Amino acid sequence: MxxxxxxxxxxxxxxxxxxxxxxxxxxxxxxADLLALATALPAAAAATALAATALAxxxxxxxxxxxxxxxxxxxxxxxxxxLVGLCSFAVSPAYLRTSGRSWTTAARSxxxxxxxxxxxxxxxxxxxxxxxxxxAWLIIEATTAASALLVAFSGRREALExxxxxxxxxxxxxxxxxxxxxxxxxxxxxxxxHDLHALDWHALRGAAHALPKDSTLVAFVLLLAGLATxxxxxxxxxxxxxxxxxxPAPISALLSAALLPSVLLIAWRVKAMLEPSVGxxxxxxxxxxxxxxxxxxxxxxxxxxxxxxxxxxYSSLEHMGVIGLGIGFGTPLAIAGVVLHVAGHxxxxxxxxxxxxxxxxxxxxxxxRAPAGVVSxxxxxxxxxxxxxxxxxxLPPSPLFLSELLILLGGVAAGDPLISAxxxxxxxxxxxxxxxxxxxxxxxxxxxHRRRARSRAERPIVALTAILGSGLLALAAAGLLLPGxxxxxxxxxxxx
Amino acid sequence: MNAALVSAMLGLGLAVIMVRRRSVAxxxxxxQSLVLSIGALSLTGGRSGDSLVASFVLLSxxxxxxxxxxxxxxxxxxxxxxxxxxxxLMRLLGAGAVVLCAVTLVPPLGLGDxxxxxxxxxxxxxxxxxxxxxxxxxxxxxxxxVAENGLSLLAVxxxxxxxxVIELGALFDLALIVTxxxxxxxxxxxxxxxGDSELLRGLRD
Numbered sequence: 001m002x003x004x005x006x007x008x009x010x011x012x013x014x015x016x017x018x019x020x021x022x023x024x025x026x027x028x029x030x031x032a033d034l035l036a037l038a039t040a041l042p043a044a045a046a047a048t049a050l051a052a053t054a055l056a057x058x059x060x061x062x063x064x065x066x067x068x069x070x071x072x073x074x075x076x077x078x079x080x081x082x083l084v085g086l087c088s089f090a091v092s093p094a095y096l097r098t099s100g101r102s103w104t105t106a107a108r109s110x111x112x113x114x115x116x117x118x119x120x121x122x123x124x125x126x127x128x129x130x131x132x133x134x135x136a137w138l139i140i141e142a143t144t145a146a147s148a149l150l151v152a153f154s155g156r157r158e159a160l161e162x163x164x165x166x167x168x169x170x171x172x173x174x175x176x177x178x179x180x181x182x183x184x185x186x187x188x189x190x191x192x193x194h195d196l197h198a199l200d201w202h203a204l205r206g207a208a209h210a211l212p213k214d215s216t217l218v219a220f221v222l223l224l225a226g227l228a229t230x231x232x233x234x235x236x237x238x239x240x241x242x243x244x245x246x247x248p249a250p251i252s253a254l255l256s257a258a259l260l261p262s263v264l265l266i267a268w269r270v271k272a273m274l275e276p277s278v279g280x281x282x283x284x285x286x287x288x289x290x291x292x293x294x295x296x297x298x299x300x301x302x303x304x305x306x307x308x309x310x311x312x313x314y315s316s317l318e319h320m321g322v323i324g325l326g327i328g329f330g331t332p333l334a335i336a337g338v339v340l341h342v343a344g345h346x347x348x349x350x351x352x353x354x355x356x357x358x359x360x361x362x363x364x365x366x367x368x369r370a371p372a373g374v375v376s377x378x379x380x381x382x383x384x385x386x387x388x389x390x391x392x393x394x395l396p397p398s399p400l401f402l403s404e405l406l407i408l409l410g411g412v413a414a415g416d417p418l419i420s421a422x423x424x425x426x427x428x429x430x431x432x433x434x435x436x437x438x439x440x441x442x443x444x445x446x447x448x449h450r451r452r453a454r455s456r457a458e459r460p461i462v463a464l465t466a467i468l469g470s471g472l473l474a475l476a477a478a479g480l481l482l483p484g485x486x487x488x489x490x491x492x493x494x495x496x
Numbered sequence: 497m498n499a500a501l502v503s504a505m506l507g508l509g510l511a512v513i514m515v516r517r518r519s520v521a522x523x524x525x526x527x528q529s530l531v532l533s534i535g536a537l538s539l540t541g542g543r544s545g546d547s548l549v550a551s552f553v554l555l556s557x558x559x560x561x562x563x564x565x566x567x568x569x570x571x572x573x574x575x576x577x578x579x580x581x582x583x584x585l586m587r588l589l590g591a592g593a594v595v596l597c598a599v600t601l602v603p604p605l606g607l608g609d610x611x612x613x614x615x616x617x618x619x620x621x622x623x624x625x626x627x628x629x630x631x632x633x634x635x636x637x638x639x640x641x642v643a644e645n646g647l648s649l650l651a652v653x654x655x656x657x658x659x660x661v662i663e664l665g666a667l668f669d670l671a672l673i674v675t676x677x678x679x680x681x682x683x684x685x686x687x688x689x690x691g692d693s694e695l696l697r698g699l700r701d
Contacts, residue, residue, distance in 0.1 A: 103683060138665040145672040152680065157687055161696040164680050168636055171673055172624055175643045178666070179620055182650050182658070186606040189655045196659035215606045242699045301701060310701070 002063065008050040009068045009129055012078070015043035016122035023114035033093040036114045040089035040121075047082035047125055051075045059486025069131035069201055072487050076339055077128035077265055080346040081258040085121045087468075088250035091354055091460060092117070095248050098361060102155040113153060113248075120146035120254065127262040133199045133273075134181055136266050137174065140230060143259060144170050151247040151255075162246035166239040173229020173236060180222030187211045187219070201269055205494075208276040216277040220270065224286050227267045231260055233290040233324060234297035237317055241301075244313030249360075252309055253353035256316040257346035264320065264342075268327050272494030280330070287328030288419055294321025295426045302433030305370040308359060308385070311437055312352045315392050318430055319345045319400075325423055326407040334410025335492040336482040337403040344391065344399035344475050351468040352388030355381055358461050370437070373446025380458040382442045384465040389442070391472050393434035394427065399475040406483060497535040497653055502615045504531050505649060506595065509622045509642050513591045514584045516577055518569045518634050525638055525645075526562035532645055533558055536652040549660050553648075556667055561641065561674055568678045569634060572685035578632045578692045587629055594621045605650075612653050619646025633681045633691045637674065644670055 019039030026032035054075030057063070062071035092113070102109045123143040130136045144167065152163030181199065188198040191210060197203055208216070225236070232240035244252045271283045298318035302311065319341065326338035358381040359366050359374060375382035391398040404427055411420035482488050508528040512521050533554030540546035582590070598618035605613045623643025627636045644666075651658045651666075685691050 103679075134659070134662045135665070138662070138669055141666075141669040142672065145669070145676045148676055149679070152683070155683065155687075157696075158698055160680065160684055160687060161699055164633065164684065164693070164696060165699075167673070167677055167680065168627055168640070171640055172627060172643065175620060175623070175640070175647060178647050179617070179650070182647060182654065183605050185651075185658055185662075186654050190606055194656040194659075196661050212606060214603055218603055218605065241701065246699070304701065306701065 002053065005050070005053060005063055005070060006065055006068075008046055008053070009065065009070070012043065012047045012050055012129070013122040013126040015039060015046060016118040016125065019043065020115045020118035020122070023111050023118060026111050026114070029096070029110045032110045032114055033096075036089055036092065036118075039118070040086055043121070043125075044082040044086040047078050047085075050129070051078035051082065054078065055487075059490040061490075064131060064202060066197075067131055067135070068129045070129055072491050073265055073268070073339075074128040076342055077258075077262055078125065080343055081121070081124050081128070081262065083471075084253055084257045084346055084350045085124070087350060087354065087464060088254050089117070091357060091464070092248075092250045094357055094460060095250055099154060099248065102153050109153075113150070116146045116149045117251070120150060120251075124254070124258050124262055128265055131200055131202075132196065133184070133201065133204065133266075133270070134196065136269075137178055137181055140263055140266065141171070141174050144174065144230075147251065147255060147259065150251040151243045153248055153251070154246070156246075159246040162239070162242035166243040169236070169239045170230050173226045175226070176229075177223050177226025180219040180226060183215055183219040183222065184211075187215055201273055205273040205276075208274055211274075211277045213277055216274055217282065220274045220278045220283070221286070223270050224267060224290070227263055227270070228290055230263045231267065231320055231324075232294075232317060233320060234294040234317060237294065237297070240317060241310055241313040244316060245307060245310040249309070249353045249356040252312070252356070253350040256312065256353065257350045260316060260320050261323065261342045261346065264323055264327075271327065275494065284328050284330060284414070287324050288416070291321045291324030291326075291328055292419060292423060294318065294324065295423055295430070299426050299430045299433065302430050303436065305440070306437075307368055308366055308371050308441065309353065309356050311370070312349060312388075312392075315352075315434070316349060318427075319349070319392070322404060322407060322423075322427070325419070326410060329407065329410045329414040329416060330492065331410040331413045332488050332492040333413055333483055334407050336479075336485075336488045337406030337410055339488065339491065340399050340475065340479040340482060341403035341407065344403055344472060344479075347468045347471045347475065348388050348391035348398070348400065351384055351464060352392065354464050355384035355388060355461060358458060359385070371441040373444050374442050376446045378458060380462045380465070384461050385442050386438060387465055387469045387472070389434050389438045393431045393438075395431070395435075397473065397476045399472055399479050402476060402479045406479075497539060497609075497612055497649070499611050501531050501535040502612050502649065505535075505645065506615045506618060509619050509645070510588065510591050510595070512635075512638055512642055513587050513622065513626050513629060516580070516584070518632065519566065521635060521638055522562050522565045522569070525565075525641055526558050528642070528645055529557035529561070530554070532648055532652070535649070539652055539657070545660065546657055549663055550652075553663065553667055556671065557641075557645075557648075561671070564674065564678060565634070565637070568681060572634075572682055572691055574632075574690060578690065581631060581694075582629065590629065591622055591625055594618065594625050597621065607650070607653055607655075609653065612649065616646045616650035616653075619643065619649060622646070631692050631694050633684055633693050636693060637677045637681060640673065640677070641670070
């Protein structure tokens with residue numbers, strides 16, 4: 001299977017790019033839907049095969065080519081992006097049927113939607129496997145252009161505001177990150193390494209000891225500050241709640257479950273490669289500061305009565321904080337938690353956003369206010385929302401319960417019991433906030449003037465709840481095997 | 497790079513934050529990109545590959561992108577100029593403070609040319625300041641390009657230059673972002689009847 005890796009590395013982002021071209025030539029909405037799904041299936045299969053190859057290698061060193069790097073973290077992200085991407089394509093026709101006209105005619109809008117979605121997906125699939133820091137930056141920047149169009153797809157004033165804010169803030173953030181990359185390139189050039197491969201992950205890791213400490217520290221801070229904007233870490237998270245809540249639900253799922261952790265992976269790789277020069281105390285402090293701040297900023301919003309997608313957006317802020325904290329602690333226990341958290345959060349959050357599709361169909365006003373008593377109108381939608389919220393809140397047997405426990409214990413093992421204690425209290429408050437939202441929104445008294453859901457329209461969300469809910473349970477079981485495994489030990493060593 | 501060219505880039509960046517008319521700001525930006533490209537061409541030392549890339553960047557940033565932006569303002573005519581929240585003098589003072597911060601606070605980046613290092617970082621900060629201080633969406637878009645010109649200034653000054661892949665990739669990304677942002681600006685204008693970003697402040701918690 002390893003022999004096929006170079007081919008798969010090219011095919012995985014390549015198929016979605018073919019899909020983008022096909023979407024633009026589709027003549028009817030039905031044709032566009034069918035072409036999109038028919039292209040998404042082989043792309044997801046190829047990405048899953050590549051992910052399986054990476055994961056099957058366990059603790060072995062990463063596979064490297066001229067342009068790619070495939071390690072355990074790549075495997076986890078690829079699997080997540082493939083699954084959530086495929087699900088987003090599957091539910092997109094349901095969204096598009098009710099979205100109507102956006103920036104252009106309905107038929108043309110659909111082609112543009114799929115073209116932008118394929119471009120976004122191709123870029124997302126490339127991020128975890130790209131073997132070079134500068135190339136990773138170029139691909140992340142490309143995700144901004146494609147996804148900003150998707151965020152504002154509905155063409156409504158609020159969506160335009162969210163899309164514009166997202167475009168400006170993340171582009172400026174990435175400019176700051178590029179400044180950091182150029183500073184690193186100057187250091188490498190001064191050491192005689194001029195070509196593009198001087199910025200390969202393993203080349204930087206190898207040269208880190210020889211890099212000048214002061215300018216490398218500047219580069220590290222600039223890179224992290226810039227990437228933090230795209231990850232949505234507080235205090236540079238302003239675009240996140242708006243973009244997640246205004247984007248079409250299938251796009252919100254990809255933004256939260258795939259984009260944010262993919263960029264976080266790049267931040268993690270930056271930490272791993274520059275740590276020998278910058279020092280572990282500094283890298284840990286920066287990640288822990290971003291992680292803890294994000295959790296503390298997010299929790300009060302989880303107690304507010306917010307529209308469903310906006311609540312999920314603040315939950316993303318909280319969970320990106322948890323993952324940042326885990327990477328900051330950096331102990332094998334914490335890294336086991338990080339791996340589990342990335343996968344568990346992706347499944348639970350994607351299900352939550354997909355549940356917004358039937359929710360907004362039966363109660364369009366739920367786009368602007370908190371939902372209420374959904375169970376009485378649509379038990380299937382309420383079940384999806386319930387599974388998502390309970391998993392996100394970390395209630396056992398959610399894999400996020402185990403992952404958060406591992407990260408907090410990893411913090412104690414790293415000698416940061418106070419940080420772990422503060423995070424534990426904040427997460428407990430967040431848990432109560434989400435439980436409150438569950439009781440009020442899903443089970444509580446229903447709002448008036450709502451359409452009763454038709455059973456046929458509910459079939460997709462029933463299927464997704466079954467698939468993603470089973471995935472969450474499987475992850476919870478698999479998570480028990482992670483601590484102490486060679487897979488996690490290798491990741492914790494930061495071996496590239 | 498020649499110190500006069502670097503100073504000219506900084507001066508043109510400062511002018512973008514001050515002027516009222518969008519067309520004048522686009523001209524200033526085109527001039528800044530032209531100065532950057534002349535500087536980049538002078539650094540190639542006659543290497544044909546480097547000259548080709550620098551010429552391509554010159555054509556794209558100093559001619560194609562300004563033309564695209566000019567076409568945008570032709571399609572999004574403002575009935576009256578968007579009222580600025582601060583006076584040009586205040587904006588200049590703010591921008592001057594930003595440049596001063598860059599000069600005093602930025603540590604050596606390893607280039608061995610403090611003037612270029614300070615100017616590059618100052619341009620990135622100026623770009624951010626333009627985005628924050630100017631209300632019209634087109635000016636905010638120009639802020640992104642000013643910041644990108646600052647990055648390009650540092651990139652072309654790297655000893656031996658950056659790889660073509662990075663330079664061309666960054667140019668492709670910039671073109672993509674500017675095209676998408678132009679589409680947004682056009683849509684915002686059609687929806688609101690103006691390109692005033694102050695009207696895009698409805699999303700709050």
